[in-house]
Amino acid sequence: MRERLVRGRARGAGAGGAPRRRPRYGEGPLHLLLMLASFALAGYAGVRLLAGGQWPLVLAWFAGAALLHDLVLLPLYAAADRVLVRCLPKRARTGYVRVPAAVSGLLLLVWFPLIAGSTDPAWVAHYEATTGLPGGEFLARWLLLTTGLFALSALWLLCRTGQRRLRAASRRRSETKQRSADGG
Helix, strand or coil, X not given: CHHHHHHHHHCCECHHHCECCCCCCCCCHHHHHHHHHHHHHHHHHHHHHHCCCCXXXXXXXXXXXXXXXXXXXXXXXXHHHHHHXXXXXXXXXXXXXXXXXXXXXXXXXXXXXXXXXXXXXXXXXXXXXXXXXXXXXXXXXXXXXXXXXXXXXHHHHHHHHHHHHHHHHHHHHHHHHHHHHHCC
């Protein structure tokens, strides 16, 4: 009996000696479901992208994008981040600048030909034919979106800072009341 109990503990037995199951997947079921759905969506997009018969261009684009990112963009935004961290005070939260800058940069990277006002009218014509939206207004929209992202981030920072100050003032008032009640 003692041997069985020891073996049960070694296998991870729970209350009453019943073996506990260790999950094979480290996260919850919702995470697993979302991951499977994202893989299915990525697979569908990949099949649609490669079905057009232009797979050599797609592969060249992916290789070029990886090289551009690793050799040019990563050093640039790592240096910009270091400058940002050095310039801002220690207590400042750099995430309020990093997040809108990253989103804006990603949008610029994805839509660069249309934002830059591509000289090739075929780009704009293809975009307009595919989406039904005008293609000449991307620079203004991107600038407006970037401004909105930074304004929203600044507003969020202002709210968080105001909350901290209110809590600190409330704490100081309660400490002062406590000291006066204690007679000190």
